[in-house]
Amino acid sequence: MILELNGIYAGLRFASAHIVFGHSSCGVIHGHSYYVDVKLCGAPSGEFGFVCDFKTLKNIVKETYGELDHKLLVPINHPHLKYTTNEEDDSITFTFCKQNKTKEYKIPSEDVVLLPLTSTTAEELSIYFAERIKNRLKELNEDSAIEWIEIMVNEGIGQGAAYRLNF
Numbered sequence: 001m002i003l004e005l006n007g008i009y010a011g012l013r014f015a016s017a018h019i020v021f022g023h024s025s026c027g028v029i030h031g032h033s034y035y036v037d038v039k040l041c042g043a044p045s046g047e048f049g050f051v052c053d054f055k056t057l058k059n060i061v062k063e064t065y066g067e068l069d070h071k072l073l074v075p076i077n078h079p080h081l082k083y084t085t086n087e088e089d090d091s092i093t094f095t096f097c098k099q100n101k102t103k104e105y106k107i108p109s110e111d112v113v114l115l116p117l118t119s120t121t122a123e124e125l126s127i128y129f130a131e132r133i134k135n136r137l138k139e140l141n142e143d144s145a146i147e148w149i150e151i152m153v154n155e156g157i158g159q160g161a162a163y164r165l166n167f
Contacts, residue, residue, distance in 0.1 A: 016068050
């Protein structure tokens with residue numbers, strides 16, 4: 001059986017800025033009103049015959065995007081990006097350098113989330129969400145009947161990337 005949360009209708013939305021470093025049009029700071037769709041496949045089980053309790057799943061998704069909401073998302077594993085933190089003024093400086101092009105940004109730390117990704121594309125964010133949600137379900141012992149999870153991170157209506165992760 002497949003359980004599904006539609007991000008638009010379930011209110012699973014967040015707004016963030018990012019940069020796709022090196023891209024001709026997306027290589028500047030810009031933002032999206034993201035929404036997150038979730039599918040879980042598994043066997044109904046337990047006292048109530050749930051694959052997973054909708055409320056539990058929604059809360060996990062909200063916890064995950066709550067950390068990203070209204071922040072600039074910066075990938076710390078990008079091969080051409082270096083970052084440093086400055087405790088004196090509580091800021092983060094990150095520098096993109098590829099070939100002869102260098103761009104440097106200095107942002108207050110409270111406005112930035114450093115993510116263990118190579119890029120902050122919808123593709124990478126869908127993997128990030130899938131792994132975080134899977135791990136959280138395991139921590140809560142809510143994973144026994146789940147076969148796989150699929151996350152779609154949408155940058156707008158009709159434009160998103162999906163990732164499926166087996167349990």
